[in-house]
Amino acid sequence: MEEQIVKAIQDDYPDSFAWCYGCGRLNEEGHHFRTGWKGENTVTVYTPSKDHLALPGFVYGGLIASLIDCHGTGSAALALHRKNGHEPGDGSEPPRFVTASLKVDFLKPTPHGVPLKAIGTVEEIHPKKWKVATEVFANDELCVRGEVVAVVMPSTFLKKD
Amino acid sequence: MEEQIVKAIQDDYPDSFAWCYGCGRLNEEGHHFRTGWKGENTVTVYTPSKDHLALPGFVYGGLIASLIDCHGTGSAALALHRKNGHEPGDGSEPPRFVTASLKVDFLKPTPHGVPLKAIGTVEEIHPKKWKVATEVFANDELCVRGEVVAVVMPSTFLKKD
Numbered sequence: 001m002e003e004q005i006v007k008a009i010q011d012d013y014p015d016s017f018a019w020c021y022g023c024g025r026l027n028e029e030g031h032h033f034r035t036g037w038k039g040e041n042t043v044t045v046y047t048p049s050k051d052h053l054a055l056p057g058f059v060y061g062g063l064i065a066s067l068i069d070c071h072g073t074g075s076a077a078l079a080l081h082r083k084n085g086h087e088p089g090d091g092s093e094p095p096r097f098v099t100a101s102l103k104v105d106f107l108k109p110t111p112h113g114v115p116l117k118a119i120g121t122v123e124e125i126h127p128k129k130w131k132v133a134t135e136v137f138a139n140d141e142l143c144v145r146g147e148v149v150a151v152v153m154p155s156t157f158l159k160k161d
Numbered sequence: 162m163e164e165q166i167v168k169a170i171q172d173d174y175p176d177s178f179a180w181c182y183g184c185g186r187l188n189e190e191g192h193h194f195r196t197g198w199k200g201e202n203t204v205t206v207y208t209p210s211k212d213h214l215a216l217p218g219f220v221y222g223g224l225i226a227s228l229i230d231c232h233g234t235g236s237a238a239l240a241l242h243r244k245n246g247h248e249p250g251d252g253s254e255p256p257r258f259v260t261a262s263l264k265v266d267f268l269k270p271t272p273h274g275v276p277l278k279a280i281g282t283v284e285e286i287h288p289k290k291w292k293v294a295t296e297v298f299a300n301d302e303l304c305v306r307g308e309v310v311a312v313v314m315p316s317t318f319l320k321k322d
Contacts, residue, residue, distance in 0.1 A: 019214050021221040029212035051190035053180050054259070060182040061260050062230045066223025098215070099222050102265040109259075 003045050003117065007088040008034035009077045017096050017153075022070035033067060035074030035120075036088060042075035042120035042132070048112060059110040064144050068104055068134050071118040072148025073097040076130035079122040080152070097130070097150040110136070110143040118146075128152040164206050164278065168249040169195035170239045178257050178314075183231035194228060196235030196281075197249060203236035203281035203293070209273060220271040225305050228279055229265055229295050233309025234258040236281040237291035241313070244285075258291070258311040271297070271304040279307075289313040 010023045011034070018026040023033040035044045044067060052063045073096075081087070081094040088094070110116065117137045125131055129151050136144040171184045172195070179187040184194040196205045205228060213224045234257075242248070242255040249255070271277065278298045286292050290312050297305040 017216065019217055021213050021215070022223045024214070027212060027214065029210075049190075051188060052182050053185070053188065054182070055178065056180055060227075061263065062183045062223070062227025065226040065230060065263055065265075066221075069223045069226060098270075099265075099267055101267065102222065102226055102263075104226075104263040106260055106262065 003043075003115070005034045005036040005043065005045060008036045009074050009081065009088050009094050010034050012088055012094050013096060014093060020070065022066050023074060031066065031070075033070040033074070035071055035078065037078060038119070042071065042078055042122060044071040044074065044118040045115050047115045053112060054109075057112055059112045059116070059138075061104070061106060064106075064110060064116070064136060065102065065104050065146070067116060067118055067136065068144070068146035069099055069102050069148060071120055071134055072102070072132040072146070073099055073150045075120040075122050075132040076148075076150035079124070079130060083124075096153045098153050100129070100149045100151050103147045105145045106143075107145060108143050111138050114138050125149070164204075164276070166195045166197040166204065166206060169197045170235050170242065170249050170255050171195050173249055173255050174257060175254060181231065183227050184235060192227065192231075194231040194235070196232055196239065198239060199280070203232065203239055203283060205232040205235065205279040206276050208276045214273060215270075218273055220273045220277070220299075222265070222267060225267075225271060225277070225297060226263065226265045226307075228277060228297065229305070229307030230260055230263050230309060232279040232281055232295055233263070233293040233307070234260055234311045236283050236293040237309075237311035240283040240285070240291060257314045259314045261290070261310045261312050264308045266306045267304075268306060269304050272299050275299050286310070
């Protein structure tokens with residue numbers, strides 16, 4: 001049974017920020033990654049589709065990189081939101097982050113057909129720049145390690161269109 | 162007009178290795194990235210779908226990471242194949258690689274709606290381990306820089322199923 005994230009930061013993004021292919025709730029074709037707190041860590045759980053293969057039996061690395069990416073920006077948003085005195089679902093609009101850099105180490109082949117669990121540890125580098133170290137587990141086995149440096153979304157991003 | 166890769170390494174992979182969501186020609190739902198030589202560099206060209214958004218107007222970072230990932234393994238395969246005296250389309254089966262690590266630096270937002278061009282520079286670390294430095298351009302503007310360390314696929318990968 002897949003663990004559920006009850007209150008995810010992505011549920012609270014305004015509609016204009018909800019189109020991400022990875023974690024946007026309004027992107028019908030996307031993955032709908034959802035990231036919440038689990039104590040002092042962040043967590044995103046996702047079961048790859050039947051097509052998300054590298055080879056038969058193993059998960060596609062680009063999908064795992066995508067999971068780490070959105071888990072990273074979501075985790076940074078959770079952390080800054082908490083620093084500002086807020087939790088997901090409390091009715092306040094969370095900060096939004098974009099990815100500056102992404103690093104993924106594939107430690108072992110990730111088995112396909114089971115939920116993947118990304119667990120994040122968030123560290124503030126400075127108020128607008130956060131680092132998220134992520135471990136991705138399948139069947140409680142560590143398969144992939146990732147790191148995202150996320151920055152508060154520059155206002156220029158929403159000026160286009 | 163999107164530049165075409167005439168002879169891609171992925172066209173020559175055996176069917177058992179053609180299921181990758183990123184670059185497998187047999188994965189109907191996948192991206193079908195195709196990687197070929199352009200002089201001493203490697204190139205993959207891909208136009209994101211209408212859904213591959215980060216925000217309206219900009220390409221999803223996880224898609225770009227996926228492009229860099231498969232471009233990296235394909236580039237490493239091209240390079241080892243050439244070292245062995247072969248070119249894509251010459252009827253010989255190419256070596257196959259998996260990703261050990263992936264690094265992506267998002268230098269600026271990548272505009273959506275135009276072809277992305279990944280250009281790779283391949284370096285041999287040792288005969289079974291290659292490094293691919295990649296630059297991703299949109300409208301001839303450098304938007305993302307990536308690095309993949311790819312290793313020759315361990316035989317254990319194909320033992321499963």
